[in-house]
Amino acid sequence: MRTDDKRMIQALRRQPLDRPPFWYMRQAGRYLPEYREIRKNARNFLDFCYTPDLAVEVTLQPLRRYAMDAAILFSDILVIPDALGQKVEFREGEGPVLEPVRSVEALAGLDRARVLDHLGPVFETLGRLSREIPEETALIGFAGAPWTVAVYMVEGRGGTECGTARTWAYRDAEGFQQLIDLLVDATGDYLCQQVESGAEVIQLFDSWAGVLSESQFRRWVIEPNRRLVEILRARHPDVPVIGFPRNAGALYGEFIEATGVDGVSLDHGVPLDWIRDTVQPRCTPQGNLDNHLLIAGGAELDRAVEESLQTLSGGPSIFNLGHGILPSTPPEHVARVSEIIRGWSHGGT
Amino acid sequence: MRTDDKRMIQALRRQPLDRPPFWYMRQAGRYLPEYREIRKNARNFLDFCYTPDLAVEVTLQPLRRYAMDAAILFSDILVIPDALGQKVEFREGEGPVLEPVRSVEALAGLDRARVLDHLGPVFETLGRLSREIPEETALIGFAGAPWTVAVYMVEGRGGTECGTARTWAYRDAEGFQQLIDLLVDATGDYLCQQVESGAEVIQLFDSWAGVLSESQFRRWVIEPNRRLVEILRARHPDVPVIGFPRNAGALYGEFIEATGVDGVSLDHGVPLDWIRDTVQPRCTPQGNLDNHLLIAGGAELDRAVEESLQTLSGGPSIFNLGHGILPSTPPEHVARVSEIIRGWSHGGT
Numbered sequence: 001m002r003t004d005d006k007r008m009i010q011a012l013r014r015q016p017l018d019r020p021p022f023w024y025m026r027q028a029g030r031y032l033p034e035y036r037e038i039r040k041n042a043r044n045f046l047d048f049c050y051t052p053d054l055a056v057e058v059t060l061q062p063l064r065r066y067a068m069d070a071a072i073l074f075s076d077i078l079v080i081p082d083a084l085g086q087k088v089e090f091r092e093g094e095g096p097v098l099e100p101v102r103s104v105e106a107l108a109g110l111d112r113a114r115v116l117d118h119l120g121p122v123f124e125t126l127g128r129l130s131r132e133i134p135e136e137t138a139l140i141g142f143a144g145a146p147w148t149v150a151v152y153m154v155e156g157r158g159g160t161e162c163g164t165a166r167t168w169a170y171r172d173a174e175g176f177q178q179l180i181d182l183l184v185d186a187t188g189d190y191l192c193q194q195v196e197s198g199a200e201v202i203q204l205f206d207s208w209a210g211v212l213s214e215s216q217f218r219r220w221v222i223e224p225n226r227r228l229v230e231i232l233r234a235r236h237p238d239v240p241v242i243g244f245p246r247n248a249g250a251l252y253g254e255f256i257e258a259t260g261v262d263g264v265s266l267d268h269g270v271p272l273d274w275i276r277d278t279v280q281p282r283c284t285p286q287g288n289l290d291n292h293l294l295i296a297g298g299a300e301l302d303r304a305v306e307e308s309l310q311t312l313s314g315g316p317s318i319f320n321l322g323h324g325i326l327p328s329t330p331p332e333h334v335a336r337v338s339e340i341i342r343g344w345s346h347g348g349t
Numbered sequence: 350m351r352t353d354d355k356r357m358i359q360a361l362r363r364q365p366l367d368r369p370p371f372w373y374m375r376q377a378g379r380y381l382p383e384y385r386e387i388r389k390n391a392r393n394f395l396d397f398c399y400t401p402d403l404a405v406e407v408t409l410q411p412l413r414r415y416a417m418d419a420a421i422l423f424s425d426i427l428v429i430p431d432a433l434g435q436k437v438e439f440r441e442g443e444g445p446v447l448e449p450v451r452s453v454e455a456l457a458g459l460d461r462a463r464v465l466d467h468l469g470p471v472f473e474t475l476g477r478l479s480r481e482i483p484e485e486t487a488l489i490g491f492a493g494a495p496w497t498v499a500v501y502m503v504e505g506r507g508g509t510e511c512g513t514a515r516t517w518a519y520r521d522a523e524g525f526q527q528l529i530d531l532l533v534d535a536t537g538d539y540l541c542q543q544v545e546s547g548a549e550v551i552q553l554f555d556s557w558a559g560v561l562s563e564s565q566f567r568r569w570v571i572e573p574n575r576r577l578v579e580i581l582r583a584r585h586p587d588v589p590v591i592g593f594p595r596n597a598g599a600l601y602g603e604f605i606e607a608t609g610v611d612g613v614s615l616d617h618g619v620p621l622d623w624i625r626d627t628v629q630p631r632c633t634p635q636g637n638l639d640n641h642l643l644i645a646g647g648a649e650l651d652r653a654v655e656e657s658l659q660t661l662s663g664g665p666s667i668f669n670l671g672h673g674i675l676p677s678t679p680p681e682h683v684a685r686v687s688e689i690i691r692g693w694s695h696g697g698t
Contacts, residue, residue, distance in 0.1 A: 160509045163641055163675070170645030210596070213617045213639040213671070215653065247559070249598030250623045268562045274599045290562040292512060296519030304564065322562070326512070 001135040003200045003238075008070045008138035012201065012240035012262045012284050014316045019344045020309070021069035023140075024334065025265075026324030027062040028074050031331060034061050045090035046082060049075045050121040056128050063137060065331065066338040070138040070201065071129060073194070075122055077144030077205055080186055081153050083118035084110040100156035102164065104175040112186045116193055123197040130198025141199025143191055145206035145245075146183035146224040153179070162211045169216060176220075184224050188231035195236045203242040203265065204228060210247020210267075218254075221245050226259040233260075242286060246323070256283050268322025272311040286318035289337070291326050297333040305340045350484040352549045352587075357419045357487035361550065361589035361611045361633050363665045368693045369658070370418035372489075373683065374614075375673030376411040377423050380680060383410050394439035395431060398424045399470040405477045412486060414680065415687040419487045419550065420478060422543070424471055426493030426554055429535055430502050432467035433459040449505035451513065453524040461535045465542055472546040479547025490548025492540055494555035494594075495532035495573040502528070511560045518565060525569075533573050537580035544585045552591040552614065553577060559596020559616075567603075570594050575608040582609075591635060595672070605632050617671025621660040635667040638686070640675050646682040654689045 042048035087099040154165040244265035266287035391397035436448040593614035615636035
């Protein structure tokens with residue numbers, strides 16, 4: 001099937017559909033027993049991401065169960081700092097730990113020229129996936145947006161307040177800009193190569209966007225995302241881009257206008273009426289079921305899925321969660337949601 | 350000075366003012382050397398809160414330096430679980446740790462009837478403060494809103510995702526409602542007694558409001574806050590109430606309408622234009638300088654303070670931060686901001 005005919009692409013181009021496409025962030029992951037089984041075959045998490053045999057297999061696993069309309073490359077946003085030469089480790093039960101970069105001087109140790117070579121296995125995974133996924137399934141490539149990757153690089157781990165990065169960015173905006181510029185360039189190279197390897201859609205994850213003030217959000221979230229959209233458009237004008245400035249609140253609207261994304265992924269705190277009235281007229285919303293409701297299941301889960309489908313049925317949308325699937329999620333709840341969506345029809349063309 | 354003539358009260362009643370009142374969340378705290386000095390006199394943090402001599406003194410400390418328009422009772426939102434009979438501990442460098450309450454059965458160990466007696470020292474502190482603060486300064490009492498206190502009670506600590514509480518609330522909404530109801534009742538008793546002891550304004554802190562989905566936000570944030578406003582209004586119709594559903598994003602508007610608060614405290618992610626256009630016509634906004642910019646200081650700090658004053662000058666407002674002052678904040682930055690605000694005049698009456 002041509003890319004143009006896939007449901008996921010049609011939704012991003014605002015074409016009328018009988019039901020929205022669906023996929024789930026972190027649909028390949030620890031909630032699946034077959035994932036936990038194969039995960040044992042790699043010593044550490046980055047090796048796992050860099051082994052195409054394993055990465056292809058775990059990307060395909062959820063598709064076999066639930067036949068989502070999109071597959072997302074199995075990888076991690078921290079492959080960019082790793083490729084640039086920063087020390088990145090994933091510790092069991094603790095998450096990622098990085099040797100922090102906290103000054104302009106420390107940037108000298110990072111090298112954009114290494115990135116494409118270092119990430120060769122990721123491109124191989126994408127190439128194989130583009131041949132192995134079901135023909136109606138769209139293949140999504142992704143990267144972390146610069147602010148979020150910078151948070152990990154500066155804090156040394158994911159931080160709820162991101163205080164060191166935010167304070168650096170206020171105290172020495174010019175210096176911090178150099179880190180962001182490096183990330184825009186390296187991420188631009190990486191994403192273009194992802195498309196050339198088979199990705200048909202790109203998603204930019206800005207998971208820590210919501211901690212910023214208005215002025216910092218404009219400079220460190222909107223502007224770098226806008227530049228990445230521009231870099232992608234220049235080389236691959238037909239590839240849709242989905243932004244995800246998580247927890248942007250009232251700033252989602254400005255993000256959409258200013259970056260020119262085709263789709264925007266929304267966290268579960270965003271009200272459906274607001275999505276319908278504010279987001280849908282401008283770009284394709286993606287989201288935004290609560291991942292904790294997917295754990296809980298039951299009648300409330302059915303109700304929330306149906307309410308989302310109903311409320312957004314007047315325009316384009318992509319069904320997803322507001323954040324990734326959590327490890328304690330019962331796979332049968334994912335099956336149930338997938339079944340409701342596939343059975344849905346609002347009588348479009 | 351009569352309560353009615355205090356700048357803070359006038360702002361909450363939407364009376365025109367030459368400059369907005371200002372105070373800072375956590376204005377009494379570890380960033381002040383005189384606070385760190387007196388803190389040594391109590392064995393643990395709850396004892397500190399329950400010793401009127403110490404609590405009165407630390408409440409007054411920042412007023413001597415910066416002459417804010419309001420003093421806020423020095424206390425903690427976890428005095429309510431402590432008063433109800435839950436085990437609460439503050440561990441050095443780790444924050445609060447509670448023996449978790451995770452079932453309806455566990456609620457049997459909690460007793461609303463103990464609350465007012467147990468919190469006698471807090472009321473004594475308020476009584477003394479109402480006599481000892483400068484006459485133009487308003488005295489703010491406060492409590493945690495039920496959802497946020499419930500998060501601590503269920504998780505056993507502050508949690509960035511609040512997963513256990515959210516999942517309980519989805520799986521067994523009736524059971525979780527019993528916990529919320531208990532908190533509404535106990536907090537209502539507590540706040541009315543605060544007013545009777547001298548508090549002239551009440552602020553409700555719902556720090557974890559932003560993690561909830563739309564439907565959970567309505568049930569666990571809006572409805573309990575609305576009931577508390579109602580309880581306070583019934584006994585003390587003239588005491589203004591400020592809500593603070595932190596990180597509510599696009600849901601701040603609905604919160605204001607549905608709860609009937611007089612003021613709403615806004616996190617630093619809320620855009621100033623949106624505050625002017627959406628909040629100011631309905632209630633008095635309070636906020637929302639980034640507490641990390643207060644650490645960083647410099648020209649950007651001056652600019653942000655002036656932009657806030659300018660943007661909100663057409664209606665009522667209270668200057669504050671988007672969250673509490675952090676321990677690493679230089680006291681001279683707080684002095685600088687206070688000086689800019691006191692020197693501000695937009696030519697109102």
